Amino acid sequence: MNAIKKVAAIQDISGLGRCSLTVIIPLISAMGIQVCPVTTTVLSAHTGFGDFVKRDLTDFMMPALEHYKKLGVEFDCIYSGFLGSEEQIDHCLEFFSTYKNALKIVDPVMGDDGKSYKTYTQRLCRRMGELVAVADIITPNLTEAAILLGEDFPKAPMLTSEIRSWLVRLSEKGARIVVITSVVLSDGKMTTVGYDRDKGTFWKVQNEYVPINYSGGGDMFASILAGSILNGDSLPVAMNRAAAFTELCIRTTYSYGTPWSDGIMFESQLPWLMSYQELKDFSPL
């Protein structure tokens, strides 16, 4: 048992734009959990900038794993996100199979707003399915859920019965907990939905809509969900904590009118996360 839980975060780091490790390290740390980065790529700015320089660290991933095995270190959680190549997926699979007792969280980052990111080929998206198959928890947004299910991106609001069926079908691919973000339900509300297969329960948390999509929003949501579950919160409370903090920070950022590519201003809101509030803004789906 680690005195403080350890999360191996298999993620990239971008100098500009607040995504992946520059979001995950401060947020999970603020929740009292240690982040051990397994850095896949170093970028001057995230790929949304269009123009950036990068150093690929794919060949660092297996030596890092070998080092951890030699040390006998145990991780409480392995958490993967944005990945740059099929080889990086192979290395993630090695981490997951090495740490069988760790909580396996896969954020199948592939796209947003109905489109896949430029760097994600169809083959890379298919291979992401292999990570989803070994995960305990997955956190796709609606675009990624559609890609994983081979469905068209829903242009209209979704019925509860429809999104429940998406949750169950995604869970049949492996994970016992599925959370889908950025779903518009037929009441017109922006909603996060979740399914716990073992308990047979469906949950939702609703959010204020903000008309801009910042980089790193998915990383923010998934890392708080991860921290919250590791700290013993129930699934709906974890969804509520992740959605509430993300909404708080997005609304703050929107009020300043900064560009989407700068990401979400979370620095001044960290005390909210650290104060670990009681939450009850969730309901059955």
Ligand code: PXL
């Ligand atoms: O937030 C996802 C993400 C992570 N890392 C890099 C990205 C993106 C999304 O564009 O470009 C490098």
